[in-house]
Amino acid sequence: MNSFYKKNGPVIATFFLVAIIFWLVFLIVIPQLYMLDLSFRPNLPPLLRGGPDDVYTLTHYKHFLYGSETSKDAYNYVDIGVFFDTIITAVLVTIINLCFCYPIAFYIAKLATPNTARLLVLALVIPFWINELLRSFAIRILFAGEGVINNILLELGLISTAVNFIALDIALYTGLTYAYILLMIFPLYNALETLDTNQLEAAKDLGSSTVRTHWRIVIPHAKAGIASGCTMVFMLTAGALATPVVLSSPNTYWFTQLIYQWFNMNDNWSRGSAYSIILLVVSVTFVLLMMRLFKVTIGEVVR
Amino acid sequence: MRPNLAIQAFLGLYIFIFFLYLFGPLVIMSVTAFNSAEFPAITPWECFSFRWFNEGKIAYDGQRLAGLVTDRPLHEGIVTSLIIAAGVVTLSVPIGMAAAIVLTQVNSRLRTLFYSMSIMPVLFPGVIIGISTVVLWDRIATLGGDGFISELGRNGIFLTILGQTCFISTYCFLIFVARLQRFDTTQEEAALDLGASQSQVFMKILVPYLMPAIGSSAVIAFLASFENYNTTVFSILSEQTLTTVIASKVRLGISPAISALALVIICLTLIGAFFYEISRRSNQRKKDRENKVKMFSEISGNRLVEEQPKFFKIPKSIFVFLLLLILAVLTWQQLIKNNMYGAECVEKAEASKKSNFADQLKLLQQNAESVEATDEGGAETGGSKEYNDIFGDPNLFKNFGGFDTDKKEEGESGATRSNEYNDIFSDPNLFKNFGGFDNKE
Numbered sequence: 001m002n003s004f005y006k007k008n009g010p011v012i013a014t015f016f017l018v019a020i021i022f023w024l025v026f027l028i029v030i031p032q033l034y035m036l037d038l039s040f041r042p043n044l045p046p047l048l049r050g051g052p053d054d055v056y057t058l059t060h061y062k063h064f065l066y067g068s069e070t071s072k073d074a075y076n077y078v079d080i081g082v083f084f085d086t087i088i089t090a091v092l093v094t095i096i097n098l099c100f101c102y103p104i105a106f107y108i109a110k111l112a113t114p115n116t117a118r119l120l121v122l123a124l125v126i127p128f129w130i131n132e133l134l135r136s137f138a139i140r141i142l143f144a145g146e147g148v149i150n151n152i153l154l155e156l157g158l159i160s161t162a163v164n165f166i167a168l169d170i171a172l173y174t175g176l177t178y179a180y181i182l183l184m185i186f187p188l189y190n191a192l193e194t195l196d197t198n199q200l201e202a203a204k205d206l207g208s209s210t211v212r213t214h215w216r217i218v219i220p221h222a223k224a225g226i227a228s229g230c231t232m233v234f235m236l237t238a239g240a241l242a243t244p245v246v247l248s249s250p251n252t253y254w255f256t257q258l259i260y261q262w263f264n265m266n267d268n269w270s271r272g273s274a275y276s277i278i279l280l281v282v283s284v285t286f287v288l289l290m291m292r293l294f295k296v297t298i299g300e301v302v303r
Numbered sequence: 304m305r306p307n308l309a310i311q312a313f314l315g316l317y318i319f320i321f322f323l324y325l326f327g328p329l330v331i332m333s334v335t336a337f338n339s340a341e342f343p344a345i346t347p348w349e350c351f352s353f354r355w356f357n358e359g360k361i362a363y364d365g366q367r368l369a370g371l372v373t374d375r376p377l378h379e380g381i382v383t384s385l386i387i388a389a390g391v392v393t394l395s396v397p398i399g400m401a402a403a404i405v406l407t408q409v410n411s412r413l414r415t416l417f418y419s420m421s422i423m424p425v426l427f428p429g430v431i432i433g434i435s436t437v438v439l440w441d442r443i444a445t446l447g448g449d450g451f452i453s454e455l456g457r458n459g460i461f462l463t464i465l466g467q468t469c470f471i472s473t474y475c476f477l478i479f480v481a482r483l484q485r486f487d488t489t490q491e492e493a494a495l496d497l498g499a500s501q502s503q504v505f506m507k508i509l510v511p512y513l514m515p516a517i518g519s520s521a522v523i524a525f526l527a528s529f530e531n532y533n534t535t536v537f538s539i540l541s542e543q544t545l546t547t548v549i550a551s552k553v554r555l556g557i558s559p560a561i562s563a564l565a566l567v568i569i570c571l572t573l574i575g576a577f578f579y580e581i582s583r584r585s586n587q588r589k590k591d592r593e594n595k596v597k598m599f600s601e602i603s604g605n606r607l608v609e610e611q612p613k614f615f616k617i618p619k620s621i622f623v624f625l626l627l628l629i630l631a632v633l634t635w636q637q638l639i640k641n642n643m644y645g646a647e648c649v650e651k652a653e654a655s656k657k658s659n660f661a662d663q664l665k666l667l668q669q670n671a672e673s674v675e676a677t678d679e680g681g682a683e684t685g686g687s688k689e690y691n692d693i694f695g696d697p698n699l700f701k702n703f704g705g706f707d708t709d710k711k712e713e714g715e716s717g718a719t720r721s722n723e724y725n726d727i728f729s730d731p732n733l734f735k736n737f738g739g740f741d742n743k744e
Contacts (some may be wrong), residue, residue: 007408009500009501014403027424027465028423031439035439038438103314103317104318128331129575134565135328136553137332142327147344196702238428239429241429245553246554256430256533273435298419
């Protein structure tokens with residue numbers, strides 16, 4: 001500590017310390033810990049908090065698993081269903097995005113001329129700076145009952161009546177894939193850019209097929225990028241709120257919407273916190289899984 | 304490595320489809336901003352108009368659809384968003400910078416822990432950051448009593464600034480870390496040896512070196528804050544930002560005014576990207592020229608003949624602009640020819656819609672009188688194809704089901720009904736749009 005002060009001078013060192021402690025402790029650690037604590041407490045009106053009723057309880061987690069005490073079902077099928085729907089959809093969206101983006105990233109990083117590559121990157125960034133809500137809104141216009149897609153399909157004679165894409169959740173899935181596609185491309189692109197083109201040529205000269213070259217050389221090289229892209233897309237999709245708000249059909253819920261309901265409409269903050277903790281645990285598990293699977297460090301995941 | 308022709312063609316097609324997927328929805332949304340119809344769509348095209356950018360309209364069913372200029376909540380939301388973004392930038396840029404500089408000074412074991420903690424917020428869902436901020440500060444406000452702290456803890460703008468700073472600082476941190484990796488520490492040592500104080504070293508060497516990173520992290524922080532929804536929606540409490548206004552608009556019913564707003568944002572983004580590209584290119588050119596001058600001064604021989612730079616080179620992008628211009632002119636002519644532009648067209652469309660709506664209502668009333676079921680009957684007979692998505696909604700007719708209540712007072716049910724539709728009937732403008740429908744009876 002002394003050497004830290006000596007190195008930076010008293011004024012600057014104090015500024016550094018205050019800024020970092022404010023951030024790490026007051027903005028990151030304490031809020032999360034308090035939320036964890038709240039999730040184990042009953043939902044009480046403010047006056048009763050700290051009183052004799054304010055004891056640790058598992059009631060909110062039990063509610064997630066078994067439902068309310070008055071319901072007849074053995075498990076809370078609704079909430080668990082929403083939870084698994086969200087997770088499975090997020091995984092699918094991640095896989096689809098990876099498959100979609102790999103050729104594009106490879107093209108921009110290795111095949112395109114530098115000028116084209118730069119223009120393409122710029123073109124990729126532009127839609128990303130437009131609000132997520134507005135992008136979802138664009139998808140909604142596209143998939144509306146009298147929207148462009150329905151009209152094209154009707155015109156081609158593929159369908160006889162308009163399809164309700166929103167009720168079928170097709171609009172939601174498309175919107176989610178659309179929303180975070182950039183966060184898959186960029187890590188992949190960054191990873192692939194560092195690949196030495198000579199390796200690809202050597203592989204070709206030695207008679208390797210294109211598929212084999214990709215499987216044995218390009219993908220192993222890009223593994224940090226793949227891990228990073230998959231993690232980001234999964235996290236953002238599972239934690240998305242804007243896109244489901246705009247695009248989900250009235251009878252489909254996203255897990256974050258469930259949290260929102262407990263929190264804002266039912267005013268049950270501790271249950272909202274408990275559900276948030278569940279989401280957080282899943283997210284952290286996914287990150288650890290990706291790190292283990294691809295053998296990368298957390299620093300390589302977030303770049 | 305050049306792939307063969309078939310693969311190349313396939314790749315080209317793939318990239319074309321990919322960019323179509325990326326830009327198609329945005330283009331279509333932009334076009335719908337100019338359609339005067341209440342529902343954002345390209346077909347059926349009603350009239351070309353700027354009404355969604357200006358005053359909006361009062362729809363034939365009495366619903367008020369605000370345009371961009373007249374939309375008060377939207378303006379207030381933008382102001383709130385700007386305040387929050389300014390707060391986030393002033394907090395997160397110094398935090399990110401401090402953390403990145405300290406990261407270079409701590410020993411390797413602490414370093415891993417510190418780095419992991421710093422990037423954690425990016426891996427948290429935004430929803431959770433918002434919630435944790437709110438619950439913590441609500442508790443602080445409760446404990447703090449009635450004074451300043453309690454007010455602060457329940458101030459949505461303050462909470463949103465804190466919540467957003469939590470993860471936006473990480474973005475700034477990462478930008479600074481990347482820049483500091485290329486920093487030459489011997490500069491600092493030299494300055495110290497020459498008798499500079501630590502503060503002087505910081506202000507005269509480190510900060511100027513970090514200036515580009517400060518600039519770009521401020522821009523990133525501003526944009527990230529401005530368009531954040533997931534965290535804001537929880538931490539904003541009773542206030543409204545731009546994103547929450549948009550979200551509530553979208554949820555209440557989709558209006559072309561949102562398309563107009565999106566188009567404005569798209570244009571701003573495009574202009575920003577354009578100027579960025581221009582400045583980048585001019586920088587590149589300057590650097591190239593300097594390099595060339597250096598090369599010539601180093602090689603004093605005359606074996607290298609300087610290439611005469613062409614004074615005017617037509618950039619390829621001009622063809623794209625020309626193409627767009629031609630397309631725009633053609634569409635415009637088509638619009639004029641079909642009389643789909645101007646106040647006349649809008650008026651005509653309004654009139655036809657009004658009469659159509661009156662017909663619908665008449666039909667509905669007849670149905671209500673002949674059949675007991677008031678709600679569903681109308682929905683089946685009514686609804687010409689054009690207005691499918693508006694009239695196809697069975698809930699719509701519910702709102703007008705109570706129209707004849709003043710004639711056949713049904714006691715209790717009538718009372719509850721009028722109560723239920725209070726907010727519709729209390730609007731004084733409502734009856735104006737029906738063209739005196741009641742008077743005829």
